[in-house]
Amino acid sequence: xKDFEYVRATTVSDALAQHxxxxxxxxxxxxxxxxxxxxxxxxxDRIVDISRLDLGGIEETPDGGLRVGANVRNADLAxxxxxxxxxxxxxxxxxxxxxxxxxxxxxxxxxxxxxxxxVYFQDRSTPCNKREPGSGCSAIDGFGKYNALIGQSDQCVxxxxxxxxxxxxxxxAVVHVTGRSGDRAIPFAEFHRLPGDDPSRDTxxxxxxxxxxxxxxxxxxxxxxxxxxVRDRASYAFALVSVAAALxxxxxxxxxxxxxxxxxxxxxxxxxxxxxxxRGRPATAEVFEVAIDAELAxxxxxxxxxxxxxxxRRTVVAVLQELAEGAVx
Amino acid sequence: MPSAQQVSVRLxxxxxxxxxxxxxxxxxxxxxxxxxGITTVKKGCDHGQCGACTVLVDGRRIxxxxxxxxxxxxxxxTTAAGLGSTDQLSDIQAAFVDRDALQCGYCTPGQICSxxxxxxxxxxxMPSHVTADVSDLQKVRLTPEEISERxxxxxxxxxxxxxxxxxxxxxxxxxxxx
Ligand SMILES: Cc1cc2nc3c(=O)[nH]c(=O)nc-3n(C[C@H](O)[C@H](O)[C@H](O)COP(=O)(O)OP(=O)(O)OC[C@H]3O[C@@H](n4cnc5c(N)ncnc54)[C@H](O)[C@@H]3O)c2cc1C
Ligand code: SF4
Ligand code: FES
Ligand code: FES
Numbered sequence: 332x333k334d335f336e337y338v339r340a341t342t343v344s345d346a347l348a349q350h351x352x353x354x355x356x357x358x359x360x361x362x363x364x365x366x367x368x369x370x371x372x373x374x375x376d377r378i379v380d381i382s383r384l385d386l387g388g389i390e391e392t393p394d395g396g397l398r399v400g401a402n403v404r405n406a407d408l409a410x411x412x413x414x415x416x417x418x419x420x421x422x423x424x425x426x427x428x429x430x431x432x433x434x435x436x437x438x439x440x441x442x443x444x445x446x447x448x449x450v451y452f453q454d455r456s457t458p459c460n461k462r463e464p465g466s467g468c469s470a471i472d473g474f475g476k477y478n479a480l481i482g483q484s485d486q487c488v489x490x491x492x493x494x495x496x497x498x499x500x501x502x503x504a505v506v507h508v509t510g511r512s513g514d515r516a517i518p519f520a521e522f523h524r525l526p527g528d529d530p531s532r533d534t535x536x537x538x539x540x541x542x543x544x545x546x547x548x549x550x551x552x553x554x555x556x557x558x559x560x561v562r563d564r565a566s567y568a569f570a571l572v573s574v575a576a577a578l579x580x581x582x583x584x585x586x587x588x589x590x591x592x593x594x595x596x597x598x599x600x601x602x603x604x605x606x607x608x609x610r611g612r613p614a615t616a617e618v619f620e621v622a623i624d625a626e627l628a629x630x631x632x633x634x635x636x637x638x639x640x641x642x643x644r645r646t647v648v649a650v651l652q653e654l655a656e657g658a659v660x
Numbered sequence: 661m662p663s664a665q666q667v668s669v670r671l672x673x674x675x676x677x678x679x680x681x682x683x684x685x686x687x688x689x690x691x692x693x694x695x696x697g698i699t700t701v702k703k704g705c706d707h708g709q710c711g712a713c714t715v716l717v718d719g720r721r722i723x724x725x726x727x728x729x730x731x732x733x734x735x736x737x738t739t740a741a742g743l744g745s746t747d748q749l750s751d752i753q754a755a756f757v758d759r760d761a762l763q764c765g766y767c768t769p770g771q772i773c774s775x776x777x778x779x780x781x782x783x784x785x786m787p788s789h790v791t792a793d794v795s796d797l798q799k800v801r802l803t804p805e806e807i808s809e810r811x812x813x814x815x816x817x818x819x820x821x822x823x824x825x826x827x828x829x830x831x832x833x834x835x836x837x838x
Binding site: 332334335336337339358361362365366368369370378380382406409410412415416419422423426427429430431432433435436554565566567 | 661663664665667684685687706707708711714720721722723725726727728730731774777778781784785786787788789791793794795797808809810811812813814815
């Protein structure tokens with residue numbers, strides 16, 4: 332591990348002031364950053380510890396949404412009665428990720444900024460444009476099982492790894508950040524980036540900007556929501572594909588729907604097209620299939636990842652059917 | 661190469677207070693094992709993937725490898741040795757002995773700490789991935805299926821889990837959490 336200077340931030344403005352150069356990194360739970368320091372794939376020369384900043388708390392907003400502090404631990408968010416009753420798929424997504432120990436450490440802010448699990452990104456001995464811009468992409472002609480289906484570029488084909496980000500994308504969450512040029516609110520859909528010709532940037536955060544909170548707008552019918560993750564082993568593994576869905580249904584017809592897919596793209600993938608096609612339509616398996624097929628028509632599988640298409644299709648249909656039947660909330 | 665910076669870190673391990681000057685790169689695990697000579701904490705993968713290094717910090721289970729000790733200044737750390745002694749085993753440790761739930765020496769202390777964290781989480785009402793309905797706020801019951809899922813952050817390469825689940829099911833029954 333390369334040498335670095337360690338400082339602990341006492342206030343948010345202190346944290347911003349200490350993050351004065353590009354080679355500084357914030358430390359929250361450390362479950363991603365410390366691993367990357369150990370692998371030698373991140374080499375900051377200063378670490379600003381933000382873990383003791385007062386960025387905690389899960390609060391109700393006046394309109395019925397929630398505001399989640401960036402330092403709220405994944406375990407605490409998953410356990411919150413407000414989250415479990417209003418937005419059950421947020422809790423389910425958290426509980427499908429990592430392990431009990433890691434969830435007790437990992438923060439909400441850090442979860443949004445965790446980096447891809449692309450095996451080449453994690454292996455410093457191979458070329459990777461995300462890790463070392465301009466060095467090439469080993470995954471395009473390499474081990475392709477986990478690669479993206481939609482929105483990838485000839486520079487990078489990695490997928491975004493977070494489970495929590497899928498319900499956040501489905502809920503149109505808003506990321507509140509602060510930086511030296513002031514505060515901003517970033518809609519979730521604009522937070523993560525597609526790789527384009529600069530895969531080294533995962534998000535639209537500016538250097539030094541700090542996430543302070545994530546706001547979930549109200550969505551009363553999200554009480555009927557579900558997260559399902561398909562993976563190589565039953566527990567403690569990243570997703571091959573995953574589905575976050577909330578369904579508003581009346582008289583057997585879809586009133587409204589939110590659908591986000593994981594294991595698909597460089598960012599949490601929101602299935603806007605399928606949502607649009609399903610509004611007002613009968614809630615049957617055949618209708619769900621047609622809509623997800625329309626959405627996945629944009630996919631460009633590379634070969635080894637082509638299995639993801641039928642897997643996604645079946646998972647989406649199963650989740651929507653379950654929600655429609657109300658068998659599982 | 662040693663770091664130019666040294667940080668003063670206070671750690672209370674199994675009830676005993678220690679003050680050490682550390683390179684900021686040192687993890688809680690390495691501080692405890694290499695600097696304090698307390699070897700109940702084991703290093704498996706050093707990347708958060710096996711759970712061998714699990715300890716309790718302020719009562720919650722964490723993995724001590726993906727930590728910086730500097731960030732944990734002042735923490736109350738409990739290792740498997742702090743949960744009971746050879747003369748006075750904790751109920752979890754006794755159940756491991758009764759059920760022959762021992763794995764290799766590397767995995768067992770982390771399993772014991774993880775189990776202690778798991779019981780505390782269940783007592784506090786934490787659901788899990790296999791809990792049927794997360795929006796039901798009734799207290800969860802630690803069925804064998806719940807125990808397997810909740811202990812899944814502790815991986816071993818030889819697959820010796822079956823007796824651990826039995827031992828922890830015994831504890832759950834004795835504690836009225838089953
Ligand atoms: C073995 C293992 C398995 C895992 N499995 C899963 C899984 O199945 N699903 C899943 O979704 N995740 C999984 N994770 C990832 C885990 O959820 C993330 O590592 C965690 O959420 C990151 O949070 P943290 O607080 O530890 O972040 P850190 O490691 O502290 O930080 C991560 C990044 O975010 C930056 N950062 C942190 N907080 C802020 C802030 N407030 N403002 C600005 N920048 C900030 C840091 O500088 C760093 O770049 C796994 C991790 C491990 C180690
Ligand atoms: S897919 Fe992206 S992260 Fe993976 S090797 Fe290629 S550039 Fe690197
Ligand atoms: S040594 Fe910490 S999880 Fe493996
Ligand atoms: S018991 Fe230690 S590796 Fe299996």
